[in-house]
């Protein structure tokens with residue numbers, strides 16, 4: 001009885017043949033929906049900050065350096081490639097690429113920074129294409145992290161002890 | 175209606191001790207009771223009404239009502255009812271009556287409440303730290319609302335030692351783990367061994383406690399949490415993702431579109447498939463049957479690929495948002511999934527046939543790691559461990575969620591109560607999962623994937639959800655809150671209960687059977703950070719401190 005079971009096991013193995021791929025020389029093809037590292041397209045982004053306030057890992061910072069320039073920065077450290085940013089982006093400015101071999105010694109290799117030229121809202125003075133977008137976003141469940149300043153910035157005290165937010169970003173750039 | 179019926183039973187017997195009750199749905203019951211009677215009520219529910227203990231949960235409700243909350247959850251599996259027995263604990267007297275004497279399975283949960291909320295379980299006989307690290311200062315309780323999520327307490331003492339219990343007389347101590355060749359994750363068991371026989375053990379874990387609940391309650395938002403939740407577990411992540419979403423949807427009384435329910439069911443079953451195939455492989459590996467280990471992994475691989483095609487990732491599906499799912503299963507994917515299932519079924523049959531008759535495997539696992547009905551009841555063991563002991567529970571049938579009420583499947587049980595029975599239960603459950611997915615593919619109708627939620631979710635509502643993970647029921651509890659995030663989110667993974675059964679399972683059996691017994695619950699661990707060496711010649715024991723280990727590792731120590 002046990003012998004037949006051993007023979008069956010041998011058969012299972014023999015039928016399988018060789019299945020191991022010679023990775024990394026050759027890798028299995030990636031499916032179209034594969035979620036790799038997100039890529040931001042500066043020509044499409046309107047700087048709404050939706051991605052930043054929906055990123056579970058808080059990997060995206062959006063901040064203004066002056067009246068007309070808004071910076072979007074993707075930090076690339078603990079991004080989980082969940083694709084929520086790409087989901088919520090109203091302009092489809094984010095693509096989940098097929099890059100997954102992203103190990104690097106230099107974090108700058110995977111970080112991205114968009115310098116966005118913004119026009120100023122005549123009513124509220126802030127940078128927005130349309131003031132009503134703000135209301136729309138809120139309805140969809142978007143949220144500011146910093147209610148007082150209405151900025152979409154996740155302030156981690158690990159970096160921020162008593163420092164202005166924008167300086168913190170300069171630290172992270174390096 | 176089971177909820178009302180149980181409530182009436184409680185009211186008849188305990189009268190005024192029942193303060194308030196809430197029946198938000200037919201299959202959910204929340205009862206607020208007088209803190210003085212809670213022990214008596216829990217005993218009645220557990221022993222006389224024969225409910226299954228699920229978990230005990232603490233919550234800090236001081237900002238809203240001024241009190242702490244302690245909830246004991248019980249499941250009436252046959253009546254399809256999940257119930258919660260809640261008490262309010264005044265903030266100036268932070269203590270509650272322990273129910274561990276009546277319900278042994280509450281041991282860990284009450285110690286956890288003590289660690290994280292600083293509520294003393296009165297009458298608990300074993301008040302050791304469970305979750306907090308040894309060096310953590312006394313009096314700081316991280317889940318209290320006045321403690322910020324990134325709080326680093328003063329007075330952390332890295333040298334403070336965990337005091338292990340005295341070994342029983344005549345026993346030698348064998349430290350098992352934190353890092354051990356047959357453990358995939360770190361865990362520390364201190365085994366008391368007499369000759370070759372294990373007489374008892376002490377477990378210390380939780381040292382990579384990641385504080386994910388605190389993070390959710392203070393930083394993340396409703397739709398961020400599913401992506402964090404699925405990272406709780408390295409294998410059954412989707413379970414947590416779905417269980418969380420369902421408990422929020424339950425609290426907010428949202429009914430998700432049917433197509434989303436089918437897709438959730440399919441993904442959960444795909445996850446069970448790859449988890450069981452992995453487990454059968456690992457179990458074979460632990461007992462030295464590496465051929466089958468390789469083959470199980472080979473057969474498993476197409477399941478990973480199809481999951482990747484559907485969701486974009488082999489394992490972290492990032493499936494749910496509140497109100498629905500994110501990934502459509504198109505007609506092409508449906509056809510492909512069917513093929514994968516056919517192939518899997520074809521390949522798995524001969525493996526099961528061979529394994530079922532394999533004498534070596536049987537000899538190695540029969541009568542090993544026994545957890546009988548009584549242990550299952552008292553320690554609230556779950557999933558395949560319970561089913562292998564003939565306890566017919568399965569949250570998919572008992573507390574149907576997603577589309578499980580619209581598919582047919584058998585709950586596989588066995589009666590050996592040992593590792594062998596667990597192998598068989600898991601091996602056969604693979605076929606049931608295949609059956610479930612096929613039915614879902616047949617029955618799913620076109621329709622939206624997600625609700626269009628326009629309003630803020632209601633505040634202060636409670637919801638709970640049980641999802642049958644591959645390794646047992648995963649239970650989530652949510653109290654909805656302000657700022658687009660829950661006030662409280664509690665995750666009870668199945669290993670939390672199953673691990674508490676391990677000491678009884680390995681008692682009085684050979685040391686060599688330890689690994690497969692432990693492996694047979696399919697554990698997910700936390701880890702610990704200390705090492706102990708015993709000098710065999712002198713018998714002298716010495717524990718290396720963290721600092722010494724660091725020096726040793728860096729070569730700065732002579």
Ligand code: SF4
Nearest residue numbers: 055079080082083085
């Ligand atoms: S993929 Fe997910 S984690 Fe990464 S940036 Fe986008 S939302 Fe954040």
Ligand code: SF4
Nearest residue numbers: 045046048049051089
């Ligand atoms: S959501 Fe899209 S448009 Fe808005 S800031 Fe992000 S990338 Fe730009």
